[in-house]
Amino acid sequence: xxxxxxxxxxxxxxxxxxxxxxxxxxxxxxxxxxxxxxxxxxxxxxxxxxxxxxxxxxxxxxxxxxxxxxxxxxxxxxxxxxxxxxxxxxxxxxxxxxxxxxxxxxxxxxxxxxxxxxxxxxxxxxxxxxxxxxxxxxxxxxxxxxxxxxxxxxxxxxxxxxxxxxxxxxxxxxxxxxxxxxxxxxxxxxxxxxxxxxxxxxxxxxxxxxxxxxxxxxxxxxxxxxxxxxxxxxxxxxxxxxxxxxxxxxxxxxxxxxxxxxxxxxxxxxxxxxxxxxxxxxxxxxxxxxxxxxxxxxxxxxxxxxxxxxxxxxxxxxxxxxxxxxxxxxxxxxxxxxxxxxxxxxxxxxxxxxxxxxxxxxxxxxxxxxxxxxxxxxxxxxxxxxxxxxxxxxxxxxxxxxxxxxxxxxxxxxxxxxxxxxxxxxxxxxxxxxxxxxxxxxxxxxxxxxxxxxxxxxxxxxxxxxxxxxxxxxxxxxxxxxxxxxxxxxxxxxxxxxxxxxxxxxxxxxxxxxxxxxxxxxxxxxxxxxxxxxxxxxxxxxxxxxxxxxxxxxx
Amino acid sequence: xxxxxxxxxxxxxxxxxxxxxxxxxxxxxxxxxxxxxxxxxxxxxxxxxxxxxxxxxxxxxxxxxxxxxxxxxxxxxxxxxxxxxxxxxxxxxxxxxxxxxxxxxxxxxxxxxxxxxxxxxxxxxxxxxxxxxxxxxxxxxxxxxxxxxxxxxxxxxxxxxxxxxxxxxxxxxxxxxxxxxxxxxxxxxxxxxxxxxxxxxxxxxxxxxxxxxxxxxxxxxxxxxxxxxxxxxxxxxxxxxxxxxxxxxxxxxxxxxxxxxxxxxxxxxxxxxxxxxxxxxxxxxxxxxxxxxxxxxxxxxxxxxxxxxxxxxxxxxxxxxxxxxxxxxxxxxxxxxxxxxx
Numbered sequence: 001x002x003x004x005x006x007x008x009x010x011x012x013x014x015x016x017x018x019x020x021x022x023x024x025x026x027x028x029x030x031x032x033x034x035x036x037x038x039x040x041x042x043x044x045x046x047x048x049x050x051x052x053x054x055x056x057x058x059x060x061x062x063x064x065x066x067x068x069x070x071x072x073x074x075x076x077x078x079x080x081x082x083x084x085x086x087x088x089x090x091x092x093x094x095x096x097x098x099x100x101x102x103x104x105x106x107x108x109x110x111x112x113x114x115x116x117x118x119x120x121x122x123x124x125x126x127x128x129x130x131x132x133x134x135x136x137x138x139x140x141x142x143x144x145x146x147x148x149x150x151x152x153x154x155x156x157x158x159x160x161x162x163x164x165x166x167x168x169x170x171x172x173x174x175x176x177x178x179x180x181x182x183x184x185x186x187x188x189x190x191x192x193x194x195x196x197x198x199x200x201x202x203x204x205x206x207x208x209x210x211x212x213x214x215x216x217x218x219x220x221x222x223x224x225x226x227x228x229x230x231x232x233x234x235x236x237x238x239x240x241x242x243x244x245x246x247x248x249x250x251x252x253x254x255x256x257x258x259x260x261x262x263x264x265x266x267x268x269x270x271x272x273x274x275x276x277x278x279x280x281x282x283x284x285x286x287x288x289x290x291x292x293x294x295x296x297x298x299x300x301x302x303x304x305x306x307x308x309x310x311x312x313x314x315x316x317x318x319x320x321x322x323x324x325x326x327x328x329x330x331x332x333x334x335x336x337x338x339x340x341x342x343x344x345x346x347x348x349x350x351x352x353x354x355x356x357x358x359x360x361x362x363x364x365x366x367x368x369x370x371x372x373x374x375x376x377x378x379x380x381x382x383x384x385x386x387x388x389x390x391x392x393x394x395x396x397x398x399x400x401x402x403x404x405x406x407x408x409x410x411x412x413x414x415x416x417x418x419x420x421x422x423x424x425x426x427x428x429x430x431x432x433x434x435x436x437x438x439x440x441x442x443x444x445x446x447x448x449x450x451x452x453x454x455x456x457x458x459x460x461x462x463x464x465x466x467x468x469x470x471x472x473x474x475x476x477x478x479x480x481x482x483x484x485x486x487x488x489x490x491x492x493x494x495x496x497x498x499x500x501x502x503x504x505x506x507x508x509x510x511x512x513x514x515x516x517x518x519x520x521x522x523x524x525x526x527x528x529x530x531x532x533x534x535x536x537x538x539x540x541x542x543x544x545x546x547x548x549x550x551x552x553x554x555x
Numbered sequence: 556x557x558x559x560x561x562x563x564x565x566x567x568x569x570x571x572x573x574x575x576x577x578x579x580x581x582x583x584x585x586x587x588x589x590x591x592x593x594x595x596x597x598x599x600x601x602x603x604x605x606x607x608x609x610x611x612x613x614x615x616x617x618x619x620x621x622x623x624x625x626x627x628x629x630x631x632x633x634x635x636x637x638x639x640x641x642x643x644x645x646x647x648x649x650x651x652x653x654x655x656x657x658x659x660x661x662x663x664x665x666x667x668x669x670x671x672x673x674x675x676x677x678x679x680x681x682x683x684x685x686x687x688x689x690x691x692x693x694x695x696x697x698x699x700x701x702x703x704x705x706x707x708x709x710x711x712x713x714x715x716x717x718x719x720x721x722x723x724x725x726x727x728x729x730x731x732x733x734x735x736x737x738x739x740x741x742x743x744x745x746x747x748x749x750x751x752x753x754x755x756x757x758x759x760x761x762x763x764x765x766x767x768x769x770x771x772x773x774x775x776x777x778x779x780x781x782x783x784x785x786x787x788x789x790x791x792x793x794x795x796x797x798x799x800x801x802x803x804x805x806x807x808x809x810x811x812x813x814x815x816x817x818x819x820x821x822x823x824x825x826x827x828x829x830x831x832x833x834x835x836x837x838x839x840x841x842x843x844x845x846x847x848x849x850x851x852x853x854x855x856x857x858x859x860x861x862x863x864x865x866x867x868x869x870x871x872x873x874x875x876x877x878x879x880x881x882x883x884x885x886x887x888x889x890x891x892x893x894x895x896x897x
Contacts, residue, residue: 418627
């Protein structure tokens with residue numbers, strides 16, 4: 001009896017947390033948009049459907065996500081071929097860089113690409129010098145093209161990893177047989193490889209589509225309201241136009257679409273797992289000139305796309321509009337004049353972010369830990385329901401979450417909207433799915449026989465946890481903690497709704513600083529971005545070093 | 556490990572110390588707020604208080620923030636809400652009423668809220684500004700009405716602001732509402748569509764429009780929606796000539812009045828009242844033109860020579876009834892967004 005009470009009592013903590021801070025705010029959004037508490041009814045949905053402006057937002061969201069997905073897959077597929085076929089230096093690091101996409105904050109990446117490809121970007125200046133022209137040859141600033149490039153940056157490594165890890169498990173015999181039958185060139189791709197890789201392509205495509213469908217920071221910073229996706233439009237209607245019924249109607253549309261996408265994705269994932277075949281490593285060192293050229297161009301592309309922008313960011317933070325290299329923008333972070341745009345010196349924002357991130361880490365690892373362990377330890381319908389509930393926040397974007405806080409946590413008994421504690425709570429909800437996706441597979445990988453043996457020898461549930469399970473998965477616990485920490489450090493969408501201007505976080509200060517055409521502010525934003533980048537890079541290295549062998553394809 | 560803990564403790568301590576300092580008065584305002592440091596310091600000395608300034612974005616964003624945080628306000632006094640966003644603030648009931656004795660020196664016409672929840676501080680006319688050199692070199696005649704802006708001569712020359720995000724942007728949209736109306740064959744929305752078709756650029760805030768796109772400061776658009784009081788700031792120090800001027804022809808401008816109010820929930824109401832009086836004092840009112848590009852509401856304040864020479868007051872600003880703005884602003888903005896954006 002006591003065991004049962006403990007078992008369910010423990011579960012009550014995360015469930016209560018989800019009920020209060022996740023389901024209740026979502027309910028308020030539904031309530032608001034369906035007009036249950038006022039008389040408007042379906043009027044707002046009708047406006048979304050009939051007004052070209054809002055319809056345009058929905059269509060554009062789908063359009064840019066489709067384009068981003070096609071571009072990403074188109075680039076990742078040939079690269080995957082080279083990865084599977086050849087052995088070369090840097091392969092492991094490049095595959096690992098998919099993790100980077102989860103830890104790099106959008107504010108930082110958006111700024112880095114503006115510095116590289118913007119009107120006055122490094123590339124344009126180099127080309128203008130080379131071509132002796134006065135007009136910048138690359139016209140990407142404030143265009144859809146720029147947004148697409150950054151979406152490819154974020155998703156390329158993820159798609160590559162999904163395709164490569166699947167391809168490695170496809171038996172090479174089928175291709176060999178096809179070759180023997182005389183199939184070659186394009187027909188080999190169309191009739192053999194693509195059909196074989198279909199599950200991986202569908203899975204990667206859906207993943208990229210979902211990510212770019214809910215892309216927020218990148219679109220807001222690089223596109224502005226002119227290129228508003230659903231996500232940006234919700235934010236805009238809620239905080240700028242102050243049209244809360246319209247924002248909630250759009251949020252419901254967004255929820256429905258991501259919900260459907262997530263459902264489809266989960267199904268394909270299940271098929272992907274069933275489809276594994278005998279694997280054989282066919283990679284070899286490139287010998288022919290063609291092979292060498294292929295490997296070199298892939299490496300060049302990856303370096304240009306993934307590392308060049310970050311390098312340019314670091315370099316520019318030291319030199320932007322200055323004579324030579326100087327640390328003056330970094331020194332500027334310590335002071336705050338009354339004339340400044342910011343309420344506190346930027347360095348205080350770093351401190352704020354740090355505190356919020358620590359609280360987020362503690363909250364999400366303990367809540368996620370309880371949930372994951374419960375789902376792993378107890379089977380049956382209850383466990384499946386808990387798993388479903390816990391994974392649901394994945395289907396809700398950060399902006400919708402923040403908006404739900406704004407609507408739901410306003411009136412008593414939950415009049416918490418101006419409480420600083422909402423920031424780590426919101427961040428925890430964003431980090432929770434990530435934490436679960438690290439912890440749950442780690443727990444499930446544990447050899448069941450060990451646990452059974454321990455139980456047979458008379459060890460209790462807790463003893464097994466402390467002496468067997470925890471020592472075996474502590475690496476994964478740490479990895480999940482680092483993920484939670486970096487998620488909080490870089491969180492932008494939900495923060496815009498819950499962070500008060502008097503306790504700003506790092507990404508919000510960066511966003512404020514780049515919103516004004518002032519060189520001094522811009523330089524400081526670069527310095528802040530580099531600090532954030534360094535923190536995230538450290539996190540990335542920690543994750544890669546801690547990651548247990550054989551779990552590279554997760555996430 | 557020990558060292559890490561120490562660093563953490565120091566950070567936490569700094570965080571806590573930030574939250575609890577002795578008597579401070581916090582002014583919530585927009586990004587364009589500025590007063591001379593010595594003027595502010597005088598207030599601090601006289602009342603033995605530390606003045607913090609919290610800039611919360613452009614006017615619209617600032618008012619939204621103030622409304623959203625009204626149960627636990629961001630500060631004690633709010634400055635910068637104008638006649639275009641006034642209703643959003645008054646509807647949410649975020650201000651405590653206060654009748655400043657200094658209002659005796661202010662024209663009645665500026666006092667829009669008869670319940671005195673807000674106090675007028677300054678005003679300015681939102682007008683088109685142009686780059687004088689560009690128009691001379693191109694041999695272009697100046698537009699004399701808003702309708703001129705859609706002529707082929709002015710294709711791709713104008714940068715304006717989104718009325719949903721920018722307060723001068725909203726003011727300019729209201730001028731178009733005043734001129735073209737909202738009903739009939741050719742409404743303000745038709746005008747804006749034609750403006751876009753004529754390659755006008757719309758940006759989110761005034762700073763980006765002026766400092767990011769106006770030819771006079773290095774951009775590519777020689778016409779910008781700005782203030783009639785902006786040209787003094789483009790006067791060349793050696794030649795004494797302004798590089799820009801404003802167009803103040805009848806029906807091309809809109810008058811904006813900026814107000815201050817005491818935020819409900821302040822713990823320092825008396826100090827906040829003193830700050831409102833201070834904003835209307837001669838020192839601040841004389842400081843306002845060169846710091847914030849606007850005219851003081853107080854009568855008899857001597858304008859700085861630069862301002863007196865190069866800044867102008869629009870003769871006949873476009874008229875939109877204040878009560879109508881109050882009732883229709885959100886409808887107009889929404890219609891604008893749906894018709895013009897993208």
